Every structure is written in structure tokens, then in C-alpha cells.
Amino acid sequence: MNFGRLAVEKAEGVVLAHAVEIAPGKLLRKGHVLTETDIDALKNNGVETILGAKIDETDMSEDTAAATVAAPLAGANVIVKPPFTGRANLFAETRGIAVINEAQIKTLNHIDETITIATVKGYELVETNQMLATVKIIPFAAPKDKVEKVLSCIQNIPQPIVSIHPFVKKKIGVISTILPNTKEKVIAKSERIMADRLERCDNRIDVSQRCDHHEEALAKTITTLDKEGCDFILIFGASAITDRNDVIPAAIKQVGGEIDHFGMPVDPGNLLLLGRLREKLVIGLPGCTRSPKLNGFDFVLDRLLADIPVTASDIMDMGAGGLLKEIPSRPQPRNQERKTTAAQGKSVAVLILAAGQSRRMGRKNKLLAEIDGKAMLYHTAETALKSKAASVFGVTGHEQEKIEALFSELGIKSFHNPDYAQGLSGSLKTGFRALADDFDGVLICLGDMPLVSVNLFNALIDAFDVEEGRTIIVPTFQGKRGNPVLISSQYKTDILTLTGDIGAKALIAENESHVFNVEADKDSIFTDIDTPEALIALQQA
Numbered sequence: 001m002n003f004g005r006l007a008v009e010k011a012e013g014v015v016l017a018h019a020v021e022i023a024p025g026k027l028l029r030k031g032h033v034l035t036e037t038d039i040d041a042l043k044n045n046g047v048e049t050i051l052g053a054k055i056d057e058t059d060m061s062e063d064t065a066a067a068t069v070a071a072p073l074a075g076a077n078v079i080v081k082p083p084f085t086g087r088a089n090l091f092a093e094t095r096g097i098a099v100i101n102e103a104q105i106k107t108l109n110h111i112d113e114t115i116t117i118a119t120v121k122g123y124e125l126v127e128t129n130q131m132l133a134t135v136k137i138i139p140f141a142a143p144k145d146k147v148e149k150v151l152s153c154i155q156n157i158p159q160p161i162v163s164i165h166p167f168v169k170k171k172i173g174v175i176s177t178i179l180p181n182t183k184e185k186v187i188a189k190s191e192r193i194m195a196d197r198l199e200r201c202d203n204r205i206d207v208s209q210r211c212d213h214h215e216e217a218l219a220k221t222i223t224t225l226d227k228e229g230c231d232f233i234l235i236f237g238a239s240a241i242t243d244r245n246d247v248i249p250a251a252i253k254q255v256g257g258e259i260d261h262f263g264m265p266v267d268p269g270n271l272l273l274l275g276r277l278r279e280k281l282v283i284g285l286p287g288c289t290r291s292p293k294l295n296g297f298d299f300v301l302d303r304l305l306a307d308i309p310v311t312a313s314d315i316m317d318m319g320a321g322g323l324l325k326e327i328p329s330r331p332q333p334r335n336q337e338r339k340t341t342a343a344q345g346k347s348v349a350v351l352i353l354a355a356g357q358s359r360r361m362g363r364k365n366k367l368l369a370e371i372d373g374k375a376m377l378y379h380t381a382e383t384a385l386k387s388k389a390a391s392v393f394g395v396t397g398h399e400q401e402k403i404e405a406l407f408s409e410l411g412i413k414s415f416h417n418p419d420y421a422q423g424l425s426g427s428l429k430t431g432f433r434a435l436a437d438d439f440d441g442v443l444i445c446l447g448d449m450p451l452v453s454v455n456l457f458n459a460l461i462d463a464f465d466v467e468e469g470r471t472i473i474v475p476t477f478q479g480k481r482g483n484p485v486l487i488s489s490q491y492k493t494d495i496l497t498l499t500g501d502i503g504a505k506a507l508i509a510e511n512e513s514h515v516f517n518v519e520a521d522k523d524s525i526f527t528d529i530d531t532p533e534a535l536i537a538l539q540q541a
Contacts, residue, residue, distance in 0.1 A: 002054040014052040019513035059141035062086030070135040075160025086137040096166035097306040112146035165306035167202040173230035177213035179238040190290040201305040213238040218251035248284040261312035265319030269296020347440040350384040351431040354447035355397025355420035379450035387457035395427040423501025436489035445484035451524035470516040475525045482525025
């Protein structure tokens with residue numbers, strides 16, 4: 001690939017390195033391949049040189065290279081989405097635990113600087129449709145021989161690079177041992193927290209028993225749960241395990257079981273005991289499992305319920321990254337983090353604008369008009385809540401109490417725009433003042449667009465990437481732009497200067513080089529209900 005500045009007349013077939021104005025107010029985007037027509041237009045606009053890349057026969061274009069490398073990375077329950085701007089993303093087809101061949105990822109990333117692969121952490125719990133990995137080609141093309149080397153390396157790897165192990169239903173028994181000072185409410189709370197942990201992994205407590213904190217009594221109770229067919233037996237000790245010969249390990253050995261490992265380099269979670277009774281797992285729980293906070297047992301539980309074996313060696317390897325306990329002298333970055341978008345790692349909030357006066361609808365507030373038994377605004381808000389967005393918020397104005405009550409019914413926090421009569425800009429300013437410091441982007445949705453789909457919300461969020469320069473995401477249908485629109489919080493200052501009822505159109509026009517269009521599959525992006533006739537048509541559809 002040859003990269004440099006070229007005279008416009010010699011630039012046919014060149015990939016633009018930066019956006020170029022082809023005519024007043026009209027840009028050719030970064031990555032656009034120049035045609036003869038483009039060159040004539042550029043010359044007419046007074047452009048003499050451009051900066052770009054010429055792809056030759058030894059290169060593979062960025063999208064082709066990204067797709068080529070991404071395809072063989074996908075193991076079980078992983079899908080690869082089509083590439084865009086030199087990036088191909090892998091997503092989870094199902095909920096479960098991500099298994100990443102981290103050593104091979106390192107090997108592949110050392111082959112050539114033009115080819116990069118990033119993944120989630122190994123053994124991370126992921127949701128359906130969550131991004132697992134991304135292949136990014138750094139320049140506009142990658143050398144073909146380097147892509148082929150990556151493929152050859154992948155072919156020689158016996159295990160998948162990226163795969164998902166879904167959770168498997170197990171029969172789980174829980175035993176709580178009791179000392180004279182053990183309180184009933186402590187046992188009940190511990191079991192409730194354990195039930196929540198198991199539910200997170202698509203399981204539950206099937207059998208629960210209590211017994212004295214003595215090896216004889218515990219051995220009998222373990223035998224009872226064994227006979228009931230429990231796959232896992234989890235033991236809350238009334239007192240912490242202090243030795244391999246303490247009450248819990250002694251009871252396991254008394255019934256013919258074995259101790260695989262005692263202790264783990266994760267804090268909290270140090271005193272976990274991993275035992276086995278034939279094919280059944282018996283785990284002595286550390287005291288920290290009585291709290292819902294993340295601890296070492298979570299690392300083990302997630303894997304086991306996804307049918308990923310955990311050995312003594314695996315536990316001993318958990319030390320790097322195993323310091324989970326907060327240290328008072330250490331800054332607490334978690335308290336300052338932005339809220340991340342579900343299954344995406346992005347921080348995007350949906351802002352539903354519901355402050356308008358519905359002047360063209362007559363006396364009735366169109367947002368409260370019923371469609372299929374629910375208020376129009378209720379449909380819009382429900383869709384937003386089902387999306388990948390981290391949170392959903394609303395802006396109220398006209399008939400504040402009624403609109404606020406509807407939002408509240410759905411658990412949506414709202415902000416009041418006292419200047420709602422001045423037009424759309426006031427609602428945008430109200431929303432950005434409240435949200436821009438907590439979220440990377442705000443997806444602005446009109447309350448009277450009940451036909452916009454969850455898939456479109458998610459597609460807009462997927463396309464949003466500040467690092468890649470995609471800071472304004474707009475849906476299109478057959479070349480025409482519509483709503484909702486996702487705008488980066490970096491434009492907060494610009495939003496706060498808006499006036500009138502035209503929304504963010506001026507902002508979008510001024511930042512055209514950072515606008516990314518997402519093609520919608522239907523014209524619902526234009527369907528806002530502004531007239532009685534439009535409402536009747538929708539109600540009768």
C-alpha cells in the first residue's frame with residue numbers, strides 16, 4: 001500500500017485518508033475510493049491535492065482483511081457480523097461464559113502491526129448479542145501475506161480462539177452448619193444471596209439442609225444430599241475452614257470424598273475448599289459468599305455451571321487479577337466510572353423527548369393516546385427499555401404530571417423542561433445537562449415514534465464509537481435520514497447553544513465528517529404521529 005499526498009488528477013482509485021469537501025457543504029468521507037467523477041468535482045471546487053492510500057495487488061482491503069481474519073476466530077455459539085471501516089466484530093449467540101484462547105490471541109497480535117484482535121476477558125459472563133471480540137485493520141489495507149500467516153496460525157490451533165459455554169442446569173444442594181451462637185437470620189440471608197448467585201447462572205437451590213458444625217453430623221447430611229441426586233453440594237460453615245483436617249474437609253473425606261484443593265489466591269475468597277464425592281462437586285464456601293459482592297467463589301461457580309472444569313491448577317492461576325478487596329488508601333475508580341451500556345462496553349443513555357404540546361392534535365396530548373391498549377409514549381419507552389442502552393430517561397414539559405407518571409410506572413427517571421414552549425432545543429439542553437457527564441453518548445428518541453424497533457436502537461448503539469470518529473449516528477432509509485439520533489456527549493457545549501424547534505439538525509450539518517449512517521430496514525424512522533389523521537391510521541393499522 002502506498003500512502004501519501006497526491007495531485008488530484010492522479011488520485012483515481014485512491015482511498016481518502018481524511019474527509020474532503022467536494023462542493024460547498026458536501027463532503028467525501030474518510031475511506032471513500034475516489035472516482036473519475038469525484039476528481040472532476042474536487043478540481044472544480046479548487047482542491048489540488050489529497051492525502052490517501054493506493055491499494056496494490058499485494059494488499060487486502062481493510063474490510064476484506066477484517067472479515068477474513070474474524071471468520072475462523074469464531075468457535076461454538078459465536079457469530080461474526082459484516083465488517084465496516086476495517087472492523088469485524090464477533091458476538092455471543094447465547095448467554096454463558098466466554099472462553100478465550102489468550103495465548104493464541106497474543107501470538108496473532110504479534111504477526112503484524114496492521115492486524116489487531118481484541119477480546120473480552122477469559123471466563124467472563126456474557127449476555128446474548130454481547131460483543132466478544134473485534135478484529136481491526138489499522139490502515140486502509142493489510143498485506144495479503146500477513147493475513148495468510150494469521151490464517152495458517154489459526155488452522156494449526158487445536159482449540160477455538162473465542163467460544164461461549166452456555167450455562168447448564170444442575171441439581172444443587174446447600175448445607176448450612178450451625179453452632180450455638182449461629183443466628184437464623186444469618187443463615188436465611190446467606191441462602192438468599194446464594195440463590196441470587198445461582199439465578200445469575202440460570203440455576204437455583206434445589207435442596208437445603210442444616211446440621212451441627214461437626215464432622216459426624218455434616219457427613220450424614222452430605223450423604224443425604226448425595227442420595228437425593230445433587231450434582232453440586234455447597235457448604236456454608238458456621239466457622240471458617242482453617243485446615244485440610246477441619247470440620248468440612250473431614251466430613252467430605254469421611255463419606256469417601258477427596259479434597260482437590262484448599263485455599264485460593266483471590267481476596268476475598270481465600271478460604272475456598274474444592275472437594276469431590278465421586279463425580280459430584282462438594283465446595284466448602286468462604287465466609288465472603290454470605291455477601292453479594294464479587295469474590296473468588298464467583299470465578300469458580302461461573303465456570304462450573306457452564307461445564308468448564310476447574311482444577312487445583314486453575315485456582316492457583318487466579319491470582320493475577322485476584323485482588324478484589326478495596327484498600328482504603330487506594331482511589332476508588334469504580335465510584336467514578338461511567339455507566340456502561342448493557343452487553344456493549346459503551347456508555348449510552350436513551351433520552352425520550354416527551355415535552356411537546358401536540359398543537360396539531362387539538363386538545364388531546366398525542367403521547368397519551370392509546371394504541372393497542374397502551375399510551376403511544378408507553379410503546380416508545382418499552383422499546384427503549386428493551387435495548388442495549390445503559391439507562392433510559394425522559395424529558396417532560398406539557399402536562400408534566402401525566403407524562404411523569406407514565407415514565408415513573410416504567411421505572412424511568414425524567415427531567416422537567418420548563419421552557420418546553422420554546423421548542424425541541426430546550427428538551428435537548430435539559431437532557432444533555434443531566435446526562436452528558438455520566439454517559440459517553442445520548443440516543444435521542446421522540447416520544448411519538450412507537451414504531452421504531454429495538455433492533456434499530458441496538459444498531460445505532462453498535463455503530464457508535466468515539467475512538468473511530470463515529471460520534472453522531474443517524475438512521476437512514478433509501479437515502480433519507482430520520483430519527484432517533486445518537487449524539488456523543490462531547491457535543492454538550494454545542495447542544496447547550498441550540499435554540500428553537502429544529503433540534504440538532506444544525507449540529508449534525510456542522511459535523512458531517514463525524515456522522516455515520518445506519519440503514520434502517522423500514523420507514524418507521526420517519527413515522528412521528530403529528531396529526532389526528534396519522535393517529536387514526538396508526539390505531540386502525
